[in-house]
Amino acid sequence: MNTNFEEIIDLSAIGKHNPIKNNDIFRLALAENLPSANTDEQKVLFIGIDFQNDFLENGELAVPNSHKDVENTLRFLYANLEKITTIAISLDTHNAQQIFHPSWWVDQDGNHPEPYTIISEEDIRAGKWSAVERQEESLEYVHQLEQQGRMKLCIWPFHCIEGTFGAALEGQFSNMIHFHSIARKSPIYKIVKGKDPLSEMYGIIKPEYDKNNYVNNELLQMMKGYDKIIMAGEAKSHCVLESLRQILEHFQDDVDFTSRIYLLDDCMSSIPGFEEGTETSLKNFKNSYHINIVSSKELTL
Template sequence: MRTSLPLPPHYDPQRVGEVWRVPYAERAAEARAWAEQHGLRPAGEDRFRIALLAIDVQNTFCIPGFELFVGGRSGLGAVEDNRRLCEFIYSNLDIITQIFPTMDTHQAAQIFHPLFFVNENGEHPAPHTQITVEDIERGIWRFNPALGPTLGLDPAYVQAHLLHYTRTLAASSHYALTVWPYHAMLGGIGHALVAAFEEAIFFHSVARSSQPDIQIKGNHPLTENYSAIEPEVRQDHQGSPIGAVNQRLLDRLRTFDAILVAGEAKSHCVAWTVQDLLEHYQQSAPEELKKIYLLVDCMSPVVVPGVVDYTEAADAAFVRFAAAGMHLVRSTDPIEQWLEGWA
């Protein structure tokens, strides 16, 4: 039976919830020595290829005090999740072939940020405001016309788009348009990967000669993009595209024998990524749904005490995923106990 690798000496679980600089040169030397000590082979030689799709493991969602910290019901959800995720990577360094981190990537003037909207008094909506079809129809919230020139958009066009957008969401199973606090701001510290997770990825890269495949998402001003596969709404009211399916990622993942999914938040970016994987696989290769494994102890739902709790919605989604053939597993269980076909 395979023995999991030990955690390397540099890993400190107490620092997972902190922001710090990864000492790359030092870690690279240690990773090369670690690979030699434990007989690690280049990932390109793997006969059973395992992908780890890590959704939005970024400071903005995962560090207490940051803009959209995902605390879950425990209050420390993302920190606890990332301790387990980092330890899972180190313990299975020898068999994880490639890591696919996704990164929510935003600027101030986007459809889910306060600056995008104004009311009749010129005020912006508060974070966590949900904007409905009726709100747009009644003019309670409208596009901030001052943004038109810098975005190169006609305010009348955007207002028509907002009506189409909210109607499209209402007619689907997706969440209503939500105004979030400014988060994952491109170039800011909140956008960065969690340091402990980044360090684990870098260590894996050097030890296994495996370049991570980072996926940028969420940078179009006219649509939300919870999923790493496609935006919430892909066309404007005129039928013109405002986003596209990430076909490259779908095609890359299809080349692996197993796809492991972790990250934040379980109720939003993870759930909608998995939902899109489900829909695309059902259309093209339903028999391959069984190679998707959801690391349920490495993700937490959005919970804002006294405001909103998405725990039950997230759990219901994962029941559907399991019924479709995906596996709900725990990172702390030996991988050979749940990974079909590996041994």
């Protein structure tokens, strides 16, 4: 490849305004003479989960160590540009008025909850917290979450508000994946998630609860066509973990498929306080589904 890493990436700008213009990236990519992704004998899918500004260290919902995660991801993508067939990305996309944001709820004195408050069904029935609007639907959502037995409603800082800088792809990650897209003639597969005001959507396959039972069957079908599926992103403890869980639950009877999944452990970090449960879940997934948890520096494509 003719283009140097430093022509595509400015590491000092991770999580900040991107000083490199899109058209300069496209011009460099067009000058390459790389084989089309359609000719790849081994089909490799890279899935980047929520590499967005609000999850970077200066963002509204900052994940510690995320700048290093991005750097490791960029170096991995660059080193394997000619071997990665397709890049898929997810984009957490919200409005200010959503069930997991402080504006949705008030206490008996009219105060909104602080970020990271957990709201239970018992709290709502006792009058500790009330939805500002859509009270019955809000109670039903929290009830359904608890019936599933895995999650309770967590109030998050306002983040990834559609149209804001925080919701945009991190600039250097954007440079790299668009360079790949042009140089390898491979369209980026974009997954927009989290726009339903009455549901959380950590994973890329389906919301935590949705009365319409939405499932991204198109993505599940697409994934079956790849020999290796590589995942990285933020946060390890939430959107990466739940995306992985949803994929594994769907393909739970197909270990041949699940063993094709590679998680880049040095390209993702957890939200503080959730580390232990995350590592336990990943260990169980590895034992049950034979997924691969590896360093980006060790994985050979």
